[in-house]
Amino acid sequence: MQNKPLSFSVDIRLNKRKNLLNFDYSIVLAVILLGLFGLAMIYSASGSFSLVLRQAIYFLLGVILMITAAISNFRKMEPIYLNAVWIGFFFLILVLVLPNSGTTNRWINLGFIGFQPSELMRFLLPISAAAYLTRNPQIKLSDWMIVLVTTLAAFILVFLQPDFGTSAIVLLSGIMPIILSGLPWKFIIYSFLGGIGILPFLWMSLMDYQKERIYTFLSPEADSLGSGWNIAQSKIAIGSGQFFGKGYMEGSQSQLDFIPESHTDFIFAVIVEEFGFLGALCLFLLYAFLIHRLLYVAKSSNSKFAKLVSATLSIILAAYITLNISMVVGIFPVVGMPLPFISQGGTALVVNMITIGIILSLRRTT
Amino acid sequence: MKNFSREKFKTGEEYSRALFFLSPFIFLFSISLFQVLNLTLFQGDKYQTIAESNRIYQKPINPVRGFIYDRKGTLLAENIVQSDLYVTPAYIEDSSKTISKLSNLLDMPYDLLEENFLRGAKKVKKFESFPLVKALNEEQNAKAKVNLDSIPGIEVKATLKRYVLHEETLAHVLGYVGDISSDEIRSDKLLAELQNIQIGKTGIEKEYDTILRGVPGIQTQERDVKGKLVRVLDTEGAQDGKDIYLTIDQKLQDHLFKLFENRKGALVALEPKTGLVRALISSPSFNPNILNSIVDANEVESLFSNKESPIFNRAVSGQYPPASTLKPFVGLAAIENEVISWDKKIKDDGEFYVEGDPRPYRGWKENGHGRVDMRKAIAESSDVYFYTIAYDLTLSGVRPMLESFGFGKKTGLTNFEANGLLPDKKWKLGYKGDFWFKGDTINLGIGQGYILATPLQLAMAYSGLANRGVIYQPQFIQPEDEKSFRPKKVSEIQLSNTKAWEKMEQALVDVISARNGTAHKIFDVNSVIIAGKTGTAQIKSILPGKEYDAIRENPILRDHALFVGYGPVEDPKLVVAVIIENGESGSEVAAPIVKSAINFYTGEFNAE
Numbered sequence: 001m002q003n004k005p006l007s008f009s010v011d012i013r014l015n016k017r018k019n020l021l022n023f024d025y026s027i028v029l030a031v032i033l034l035g036l037f038g039l040a041m042i043y044s045a046s047g048s049f050s051l052v053l054r055q056a057i058y059f060l061l062g063v064i065l066m067i068t069a070a071i072s073n074f075r076k077m078e079p080i081y082l083n084a085v086w087i088g089f090f091f092l093i094l095v096l097v098l099p100n101s102g103t104t105n106r107w108i109n110l111g112f113i114g115f116q117p118s119e120l121m122r123f124l125l126p127i128s129a130a131a132y133l134t135r136n137p138q139i140k141l142s143d144w145m146i147v148l149v150t151t152l153a154a155f156i157l158v159f160l161q162p163d164f165g166t167s168a169i170v171l172l173s174g175i176m177p178i179i180l181s182g183l184p185w186k187f188i189i190y191s192f193l194g195g196i197g198i199l200p201f202l203w204m205s206l207m208d209y210q211k212e213r214i215y216t217f218l219s220p221e222a223d224s225l226g227s228g229w230n231i232a233q234s235k236i237a238i239g240s241g242q243f244f245g246k247g248y249m250e251g252s253q254s255q256l257d258f259i260p261e262s263h264t265d266f267i268f269a270v271i272v273e274e275f276g277f278l279g280a281l282c283l284f285l286l287y288a289f290l291i292h293r294l295l296y297v298a299k300s301s302n303s304k305f306a307k308l309v310s311a312t313l314s315i316i317l318a319a320y321i322t323l324n325i326s327m328v329v330g331i332f333p334v335v336g337m338p339l340p341f342i343s344q345g346g347t348a349l350v351v352n353m354i355t356i357g358i359i360l361s362l363r364r365t366t
Numbered sequence: 367m368k369n370f371s372r373e374k375f376k377t378g379e380e381y382s383r384a385l386f387f388l389s390p391f392i393f394l395f396s397i398s399l400f401q402v403l404n405l406t407l408f409q410g411d412k413y414q415t416i417a418e419s420n421r422i423y424q425k426p427i428n429p430v431r432g433f434i435y436d437r438k439g440t441l442l443a444e445n446i447v448q449s450d451l452y453v454t455p456a457y458i459e460d461s462s463k464t465i466s467k468l469s470n471l472l473d474m475p476y477d478l479l480e481e482n483f484l485r486g487a488k489k490v491k492k493f494e495s496f497p498l499v500k501a502l503n504e505e506q507n508a509k510a511k512v513n514l515d516s517i518p519g520i521e522v523k524a525t526l527k528r529y530v531l532h533e534e535t536l537a538h539v540l541g542y543v544g545d546i547s548s549d550e551i552r553s554d555k556l557l558a559e560l561q562n563i564q565i566g567k568t569g570i571e572k573e574y575d576t577i578l579r580g581v582p583g584i585q586t587q588e589r590d591v592k593g594k595l596v597r598v599l600d601t602e603g604a605q606d607g608k609d610i611y612l613t614i615d616q617k618l619q620d621h622l623f624k625l626f627e628n629r630k631g632a633l634v635a636l637e638p639k640t641g642l643v644r645a646l647i648s649s650p651s652f653n654p655n656i657l658n659s660i661v662d663a664n665e666v667e668s669l670f671s672n673k674e675s676p677i678f679n680r681a682v683s684g685q686y687p688p689a690s691t692l693k694p695f696v697g698l699a700a701i702e703n704e705v706i707s708w709d710k711k712i713k714d715d716g717e718f719y720v721e722g723d724p725r726p727y728r729g730w731k732e733n734g735h736g737r738v739d740m741r742k743a744i745a746e747s748s749d750v751y752f753y754t755i756a757y758d759l760t761l762s763g764v765r766p767m768l769e770s771f772g773f774g775k776k777t778g779l780t781n782f783e784a785n786g787l788l789p790d791k792k793w794k795l796g797y798k799g800d801f802w803f804k805g806d807t808i809n810l811g812i813g814q815g816y817i818l819a820t821p822l823q824l825a826m827a828y829s830g831l832a833n834r835g836v837i838y839q840p841q842f843i844q845p846e847d848e849k850s851f852r853p854k855k856v857s858e859i860q861l862s863n864t865k866a867w868e869k870m871e872q873a874l875v876d877v878i879s880a881r882n883g884t885a886h887k888i889f890d891v892n893s894v895i896i897a898g899k900t901g902t903a904q905i906k907s908i909l910p911g912k913e914y915d916a917i918r919e920n921p922i923l924r925d926h927a928l929f930v931g932y933g934p935v936e937d938p939k940l941v942v943a944v945i946i947e948n949g950e951s952g953s954e955v956a957a958p959i960v961k962s963a964i965n966f967y968t969g970e971f972n973a974e
Contacts, residue, residue, distance in 0.1 A: 176387065180380045236420065239405040239413025252421040256590040277406040284399050295388075299381045311384035315391070322391040322398065329401040332394070 023070050023360040024297075030290045031066070031341060031356050035059045035349070037283075038267075038342035044249050045263035045270045051344060058346035062353030069357025074306070078131055085128035085150065091117035092157040106161050115347040118158045118166040122173045122316060123351045125154055127358070129177040130308035144178050151175060164210050165323075165335035169316060176312040181304070230260040231330050237273040238280075238329060245276030263344045265336055268328040291318050294356075297363040306362035313355045320352075422599070423589045428563050429580030430526060432607035434540060434570060436616040437642075437844045443540055443571075445526040448659055449502045451510055454495040455487045457519030457592075467517055472499060472506045494593075495521070501661045528564060528571070528658035532616065534651040535623045538679040539614055539842070541569020542657040567657070568679075570612065570842060573781060580607035611844040613642035621966050623647055625959050630947035632680035632821040635963050638829035638932055638941045640853045641838035642845075643779065644967060646822075648684070652676040682783045685818040686945055689901035690747045690884075691930045692768070692813030694831060694870050697740055699767035700755040701866050708869055711737040714750035720757065720804055727753050727808055730902065744873035745883045747900060749812050756811025761802060764810060765790060770859050771827040772837060773819055777856075779840040786823050789816035814904060824930045825943035831874070831897070832938035834867040835859035871897050875935055878957070885929065885953040888961045894968050896961060898931020900953045903945075924948040929956035933964040940967045 039059065043052045074081075095108050095117050107114050129147045133139055151174025158167035179188055203211075237253035240246070249255065251273035254262050259269050272280045291314055298311035317340055324339045326332035338345050340352050405413060434443040451472075458464050465483055469476040479498065486496035502510060502522065510522050528543045530536065543564040550565070551558045557565065560582060566572035583604035588596040622633055626649040635645040656665050669677065678684070700706045716734035717726040729735070729749035735742065743751035756764060765788065768774070774788025787793075791802040794816070809815030819827075822840070830837045838853040845851035861867065874897035877883040884900045903926040927949030932941035942960040949955040 176384075179387065180383050182379065233420075235405055236413050236416045238402060239409050240417035242406050242410035242414060252588075253417050256421055256588070256596060258417075258420050258591045272402060272406065277402060280399070280402045280406070284395070288395075291388075295381070295384065298384055299378075304380070307380040311380055315384060315388055318388055318391045318395075322394045326394050326398045326401075329398050329405065331397055331401050 021071070023363055024293055027290065027293050027356060027360060028066070028070075030286055030293070031353065032063065034286065034290075034341035035062070035353075038344075038349075040248070041267055041271055041342060042263045042344045044251070044274060045254050045259075045267055046344070047255075051263065055344050055346065055349070058349050062350045065350060066353040066357035066360075069354050070360035072361050074358070074361045078135075078305070081127045082131040082135065083128065084124045085121075085154075088117065088121040088124040088154065089157070092121055092154065096157065096160060106163055116166075118161065118163055118170060119347040119351050121154050121158065122166065122170045123313070123355055125151065125170060126173045126177050126312040126316070127309055129174055130181075130305050130312065133177055133181045134305040134308065139181055144181075144183060147174065147178050151178075159205075162207055162210070163336075164206065165337045168335075169319060169337075172319060173312060173316050176315055177308045180308050180311050230266070230334065233258045233260065234266055234269040234328050235330050237269040241273040241276045241279075243276050243278060245272070245274045245279055248274055250274060264338055265324065265334075265343065266328055267343050268325050268339055271342075287321050291321075294359055297359050301362060303362070310359045310362050313359055317352065317355065420591075421588055423587045423593075425585045425587055426560075426562065427583035427585055427601075427604040428526070429582055429604035430606040431528060431543070431564070431580065432578040432609045434578070435609065435611045436614045436619075437611065437644075438615070439611070440616045441531055442536055442612065442614070442616065443528060443530045446529040447524050448500070448527040449507045449510075449522050449524050450497040451499040451502055451506075452495040452521050452523050453483065453486070453498045454519045454521075454593075455483075455490065456494075459518075461487075464517060464519065468498070468520070471509050471513055472502070474499065497523075501659060525562075528655075530654045530658065532620065533653045533655060535620055536614070536616075537569075537651045537654045537676075538648040538681060539569055539612070539619075539646050540654060541571040542567055542654040543571050544657060544660075564658075568677075568782065569780075570610065573842075574610055578607040578610060581605040612842050613644060613844045614646070614842070615644045615967070615970070617970065618963065618967050619645040619647070622959065622963055623649070623651070625962060629949065629955075630674065630680075631945050631949065631956075632684055633942065633944045633959065633963070634681050634821045634825040635940055635942040635967070636825055636829065636840055638832040638938045639838070640848070640851060641829070641840040642848075642851075642853075643840055643842055644940060645963065646681050648678065648680040650674050650676045679782055680821065680945070680947075682780055682820055682822045684945070685784050685786055685820055686926055686928070687815075687817060687903040687905075688773075688813040688819045688824060689903040689926075689928055690749075690813055691824055691828075691899045691901035691928050691943075692810075692817065692819075693744060693747065693752050694874060694899060695768055695771050695773075695827065696752055696756055696759070696764055696811050696813075697744060697873075698861065698866060698870060699764045700759055701740070701863075702767065702861055703759055703763045705758045705763065706740070706755050708740050708866075711739045712743075712748075712751050712754050714738050714743075714748045716750065718750045718753040718757075718808070720808070723805070727805075729753075741869070741873040741876060742882070744870070744899065745876035745880050747877075747884045752811040753808045756807050757804060759807070759811075760804075761790065761807045761810070764807070767859075768817075770857055771830050772823055772857060773817070773827065777822055777826055777840050779822060779842065783822065784820050786820050787816060787818040813901065821943045821945050824928070825941050828898075828930045828932055828943065829938075829941045830857065830859060831867070831870065832932040832941055834864065835861065871935060874898055874931070878931075878961075885957040887953050888957045890961070893961060893965055894934035895936070896931050896933035896964055897935050898929055898933075898957065898960060900957060901928030901930070902926070902951065903928060925950050927951050927954070927956045929953070929960045931957070931960045931964070934968060940964050 039052055039056055042055055043049065091108060095106065098108070106116050106118065108117055132147060133143055151171060154174060155167050155171045158170050233253060237251065237259050240253065251270060253259050253273050254270040259266050262270050271283060294310060294314040294317070298307045298314065301307050301310065320337055320340045323332060323335060324337045327334050327337065338348050341349065431445055433441060436442055461483060465479045466476055469479055482498050486498060490496050507522065514520060514522065530540055544567045546557050546560060546563070546565055563582060565579060566575035571578065581604060583602045585598060586600040587598055590596055618635065622645050626647060628650050631649050633645060633647040634643065636643045652669055656669060660666055701708065714729060714734035714736060716729045716732055719726055730747070734750060735746050735748045738746065738748045738751050768788055774786050776783045776785055794800060794802050794806065806815055810817055826837055826840060835858055836855055837857040839856050875895060877898055877900065878885045878889050878896055880886065885898060905926060927946045928944065930943040932938045940963060942963045944956040944959045946955045
């Protein structure tokens with residue numbers, strides 16, 4: 001009996017530490033596995049050690065931020081989450097205002113490091129939206145309207161860069177919390193029909209190269225040395241990998257640069273060429289497992305905020321994975337999306353890992 | 367309204383809605399997996415093949431074309447390195463900038479380069495290159511190589527090109543080479559496997575192409591998407607072409623070519639005892655190097671459209687009336703058929719009449735040669751004498767002798783020869799739609815009318831005279847050892863009285879040596895003794911009442927001058943046939959060349 005107070009205090013400390021480290025390790029393992037595999041594939045695809053080193057630094061940063069996010073208490077973070085979207089807007093406007101070389105304004109260069117504000121936005125927007133929608137026990141129609149307007153503003157800013165693929169993702173990342181938080185179906189259906197209605201206008205506002213990509217998707221073999229060339233070469237790489245693949249660093253299509261953007265958007269083609277159908281299947285299973293575990297948080301949490309954030313971020317991640325792979329295998333237009341955790345690109349990697357960290361923290365505090 | 371969400375929306379529906387909106391991605395994910403399965407397993411072999419063809423480049427290794435030498439080992443045709451400037455449009459960002467750089471560097475007009483660039487760029491595929499400037503000179507080549515790195519998309523490629531050393535002199539013997547045409551591939555399927563190789567188009571280059579050409583090798587290379595060599599996987603070396611030694615005597619050829627002074631005509635000089643061709647000229651000639659490596663298309667165009675037809679080989683393909691050079695053969699036919707004897711004289715008053723025909727057959731000399739026998743008829747070239755014996759011989763009497771001397775058929779020296787024409791009744795009916803008249807036989811008697819012969823055929827026929835009836839196969843390929851060389855007989859003419867050969871030769875010697883001989887002008891005590899015969903081929907028949915002087919005002923209607931001869935008569939070393947188109951006088955323009963040829967060659971022969 002004398003021991004009780006003592007044991008209680010120890011228990012509290014133990015519980016606290018246990019609580020702190022109580023998250024789904026299988027998710028962390030899967031993400032680290034994907035990231036390391038990505039580094040290896042970037043090396044095979046680019047042959048550039050300095051590129052791998054850069055990516056490895058981002059990866060380490062990502063791991064640190066993921067763990068930091070995972071052990072944080074999301075309830076204490078809520079005020080920050082609520083206003084995080086303004087950081088996103090700040091950079092989105094900044095990137096449009098700053099002078100930029102080339103035809104698109106996507107990058108903010110801080111000298112030693114560069115990042116894409118749109119990548120940041122597609123992760124900050126759903127968190128702020130979820131925080132805003134769940135700040136009161138009941139959701140008012142005006143709450144949804146405000147989130148919708150904010151989302152459209154973010155969408156337009158990204159679209160103006162112009163970045164067709166990411167703007168669609170930003171749109172999705174803002175709308176999902178609205179829909180998931182209980183918007184009546186008739187609103188959803190009306191908006192969907194309305195969305196189809198404005199498609200022709202959207203088409204007219206596309207840049208020529210964006211239209212070209214869609215044309216190319218519709219008939220890639222028509223001009224195999226022109227813009228369809230990329231898809232044709234990607235399919236050749238995948239098909240020639242056959243069941244077992246040609247072996248690491250042995251893919252002729254990737255090693256001889258026949259695959260375009262082989263270390264970024266088309267890295268999946270390199271993977272299949274070198275590891276075959278078997279490698280592709282393993283990667284599919286790993287991704288499926290990851291999404292499944294992330295969605296489990298949405299299912300098991302009893303916090304509405306946690307449900308909204310984890311479900312939205314899981315869907316966004318699934319969208320990236322699916323759209324990238326379906327583009328590389330030639331069943332979807334080339335939209336310029338990286339493969340999460342694998343493609344070379346620092347911002348996306350770090351953002352994706354923070355996403356995972358936040359979802360982990362949501363699970364823990366349920 | 368404010369609280370409707372609370373009423374209708376159940377906790378947990380977030381998750382089911384999430385699954386609902388995830389379903390299109392799950393669907394797309396599954397389809398993608400199926401597509402990977404489809405590409406790798408169901409179409410894997412097909413894509414494997416395509417990936418291999420992306421990776422592998424079969425680079426042909428061209429064999430070195432064999433050289434051509436003359437009988438003494440003098441080099442006639444070799445290969446030289448030609449540097450061409452290639453551009454790859456895919457690597458050029460600003461074509462006008464590149465062109466202006468090259469224009470300064472190579473000292474060539476900007477407009478010309480731009481025109482070539484635009485024309486070439488249209489034809490090539492992505493990452494392919496084409497020649498922008500062919501045959502760089504030394505200075506351009508050096509400058510281009512030094513500055514290569516500063517101009518992307520530019521490279522200098524060196525290829526071996528055929529080069530004929532003596533240019534015009536040997537053009538028709540050697541011929542020229544060129545790229546393989548689609549017609550040639552159609553007639554010879556094996557050619558389709560050769561890439562970027564030049565093959566013989568005419569002359570020796572064509573006839574012995576398979577020997578000279580060699581067999582190309584193949585290098586199997588791995589190349590990246592930009593066509594850059596990554597590594598060599600396998601090399602199968604080329605077999606170089608073999609060298610060829612010709613019977614041509616380059617010194618003789620060169621000496622004789624100069625004597626032509628670009629006049630239209632031809633010459634064939636061969637050894638009567640072996641058939642080895644020592645010189646063969648067709649004039650005017652051309653520089654085969656213009657065609658061996660085509661740099662300027664206009665130059666080629668003007669060569670082929672030239673009215674003087676310099677490309678045409680008159681020596682083997684030109685067909686001319688043999689005129690009086692035919693007389694010795696008609697004479698032998700008459701003796702053999704006993705139409706006349708050696709000593710029988712015929713009165714020649716300049717005209718010959720056929721019974722019942724008021725039209726006279728005129729001799730070239732207005733009042734005739736008086737009473738002439740065979741020897742005098744040959745020496746002075748009496749037309750009336752030969753009209754008479756041809757008339758008596760009839761076509762069937764004269765034709766077999768001409769045929770056995772090779773008239774009217776190819777000699778087999780080259781594939782480019784003309785047949786000549788030895789007419790008969792059937793031919794005339796078929797081609798002229800008319801019967802054979804006695805007058806046709808009379809004209810044939812002096813080598814006019816329908817009969818046509820190539821300079822080669824004339825040289826061959828006279829080698830039969832020099833050899834007492836034996837004619838050997840003519841050839842261009844030098845035997846390894848001339849002394850042990852056994853030439854192939856193609857004809858052996860038996861006369862019932864072998865004395866006839868000597869008598870005819872005596873008459874032919876008289877043509878030059880006798881004071882009354884038609885070619886006495888070339889007589890020279892220092893010369894070896896030559897037997898020969900002049901000829902003046904009419905290319906327009908003189909109608910009654912019209913004089914030749916009126917015709918000769920038009921140079922291309924003037925008579926062709928011929929001379930065929932051999933010597934030295936005691937041991938004939940060379941038989942030479944010369945024709946000078948529109949040269950008018952065989953004795954004045956053709957005979958000196960024959961004399962010079964025989965003396966030059968005999969001198970060379972003795973010097974050996």
